[in-house]
Each structure stands twice: as C-alpha cells, then as structure tokens.
Amino acid sequence: xxxxxxxxxxxxxxxxxxxxxxxxxxxxxxxxxxxxxxxxxxxxxxxxxxxxxxxxxxxxxxxxxxxxxxxxxxxxxxxxxxxxxxxxxxxxxxxxxxxxxxxxxxxxxxxxxxxxxxxxxxxxxxxxxxxxxxxxxxxxxxxxxxxxxxxxxxxxxxxxxxxxxxxxxxxxxxxxxxxxxxxxxxxxxxxxxxxxxxxxxxxxxxxxxxxxxxxxxxxxxxxxxxxxxxxxxxxxxxxxxxxxxxxxxxxxxxxxxxxxxxxxxxxxxxxxxxxxxxxxxxxxxxxxxxxxxxxxxxxxxxxxxxxxxxxxxxxxxxx
Numbered sequence: 001x002x003x004x005x006x007x008x009x010x011x012x013x014x015x016x017x018x019x020x021x022x023x024x025x026x027x028x029x030x031x032x033x034x035x036x037x038x039x040x041x042x043x044x045x046x047x048x049x050x051x052x053x054x055x056x057x058x059x060x061x062x063x064x065x066x067x068x069x070x071x072x073x074x075x076x077x078x079x080x081x082x083x084x085x086x087x088x089x090x091x092x093x094x095x096x097x098x099x100x101x102x103x104x105x106x107x108x109x110x111x112x113x114x115x116x117x118x119x120x121x122x123x124x125x126x127x128x129x130x131x132x133x134x135x136x137x138x139x140x141x142x143x144x145x146x147x148x149x150x151x152x153x154x155x156x157x158x159x160x161x162x163x164x165x166x167x168x169x170x171x172x173x174x175x176x177x178x179x180x181x182x183x184x185x186x187x188x189x190x191x192x193x194x195x196x197x198x199x200x201x202x203x204x205x206x207x208x209x210x211x212x213x214x215x216x217x218x219x220x221x222x223x224x225x226x227x228x229x230x231x232x233x234x235x236x237x238x239x240x241x242x243x244x245x246x247x248x249x250x251x252x253x254x255x256x257x258x259x260x261x262x263x264x265x266x267x268x269x270x271x272x273x274x275x276x277x278x279x280x281x282x283x284x285x286x287x288x289x290x291x292x293x294x295x296x297x298x299x300x301x302x303x304x305x306x307x308x309x310x311x312x313x314x315x316x317x318x319x
Contacts, residue, residue, distance in 0.1 A: 003164065104200075110283070
C-alpha cells in the first residue's frame with residue numbers, strides 16, 4: 001500500500017541514513033511514536049520541541065561540521081516562524097540544511113489558521129539559493145528526499161499530511177526539475193489551455209480534470225525554485241499560449257504569479273485558495289471547498305478562459 005508523503009519522507013530518510021552516517025534527523029514536535037528514523041538510528045535522531053528558528057541554526061552548525069541535517073516541522077512554522085533562519089542560514093550562508101515541511105496549504109485542517117500555510121512558496125521563492133521541491137505521491141517524495149541528501153545545498157521539501165496519492169510515472173532518468181507531461185497529453189496545440197499542477201492537491205485536481213477533459217494537456221512541476229522554473233518554461237512556453245496553474249496557495253507569490261512574470265507574452269492564470277481566511281473548522285476537503293478550490297471550481301475557470309471571458313482576472317481568487 002502506498003504511503004502519505006509525510007510517512008514516505010520518514011521511511012526514505014531512515015533507509016538512506018543506513019548508507020550515509022552523516023545524515024541526522026531533527027524533528028520539531030512531529031516525531032510521535034514509532035518514528036522509523038528514531039527506531040533505526042536513535043543516536044542521530046533529535047526531538048527539538050518547538051524551537052524552529054534555533055533548530056535551523058543548529059542544523060547549520062551540524063552542516064558546517066560535515067553532517068547532513070534534515071529538519072522537519074509544520075510548513076507554517078518552517079516557512080513563517082523560522083523565516084529569518086531560512087534567509088540567513090540557508091539563503092545567505094548556503095548551509096547544507098534540508099527542511100521537510102508537511103502540513104502545507106490547509107492540510108492541517110482542524111488545527112486552524114495557526115497551522116495552515118498558504119504563503120510558504122511566496123517566502124521561499126523570494127530567498128535566492130534554496131531548492132524548492134513539492135513532490136506528488138510516494139515515489140516522487142522518496143526521490144525528492146534522495147535528491148536533497150545527495151546534492152549539496154539548502155532544500156525545502158513541501159509535503160502534505162495524511163493524503164495518499166498514486167505515484168506519477170516519472171522515468172528514472174528524468175530529473176525532478178524537468179516538466180513531467182501527463183501520459184497522453186496533447187502537445188503543441190496552441191489554442192488549448194495547459195494545466196500546470198503544483199503540489200499534492202493541485203496535482204490531484206489536475207488529474208481529476210483530465211479524467212473529464214482528455215483534450216487538456218497537463219504538465220506537473222515538482223521543482224519550484226526560480227532556477228528550476230526558468231528551465232521549465234523552456235519546455236512550456238513554445239507549446240502553448242494559455243496556462244492554468246493549480247496550486248494550494250495564495251495567488252500572490254505563488255507559482256502562477258512567478259510564471260506570469262517569467263512569460264509576459266503568455267496568458268498565465270491561477271487556480272488558488274484566494275485571499276480569505278477559513279472562518280470555521282473542518283476537514284481538508286471542507287476547507288478547500290470554502291476557499292473556492294477544487295475540481296468543480298477549476299473546471300468553471302477553464303471554461304471562462306476558453307470563452308475569453310472578460311470576467312476573469314489573471315490572478316482570480318479561486319473562482
């Protein structure tokens with residue numbers, strides 16, 4: 001049975017640490033019981049409590065000493081509470097620190113706005129030098145963890161919570177910073193709206209849309225930092241005129257806004273979670289529905305784009 005990205009991260013890190021004694025795991029109040037890394041490597045597992053900013057500094061020190069530290073906490077705390085550490089230790093200093101950030105978007109659901117994170121990509125993209133990965137499914141998550149462990153430099157890996165998704169068929173030889181085209185996607189039809197999926201829920205929505213609209217091409221992006229996006233547009237831009245980026249994020253600072261700036265001669269739209277705050281508790285799907293994000297809303301947006309509706313904004317708030 002497939003694993004959630006959060007669990008796949010833990011299992012993969014524990015496995016590759018058997019082969020590399022430099023890997024250490026720093027968990028911030030997310031360890032829980034029966035953590036695979038703690039069970040396999042208790043001398044290299046540290047529960048850091050709720051000291052996010054201090055942990056980034058500690059991880060930077062461990063990296064300086066030759067270790068490969070992986071730090072994991074809620075995306076909201078990694079990207080927001082510890083933003084100064086991201087900027088200085090990982091961006092400015094370029095420390096070999098790897099941050100795994102589950103509970104991205106509103107995956108925290110009932111935990112409330114304090115644990116929601118619809119702003120992390122905006123923050124991370126604004127800090128040069130940090131590699132950003134948002135894998136979909138167990139296999140791509142495992143590859144993201146291996147990539148971060150093998151490549152020198154700072155990484156931010158955006159993960160979900162408990163959602164389990166079938167892995168995409170990415171060839172073993174294809175790098176994570178390459179565009180992954182949905183099998184059977186029609187290519188080169190300039191009049192078509194090309195779907196661009198970002199993250200777990202964004203990709204799940206695009207795959208469901210493709211079940212209904214096989215005529216729509218779909219490109220999945222796993223690597224989201226500026227350098228990776230520049231590489232992606234070399235593949236995207238020549239093929240299509242119109243793009244709809246589907247992302248569990250706010251409109252400003254998301255991947256849609258970045259691609260729009262990088263492709264000013266193309267129409268880049270964004271299906272996102274808008275600018276409102278969830279006013280009531282609920283499950284993940286309930287919160288997304290309240291934020292205007294999902295298959296039904298994205299399909300309505302696609303129809304507006306295809307009609308050339310003047311009601312549609314470049315960065316609509318989810319509708």
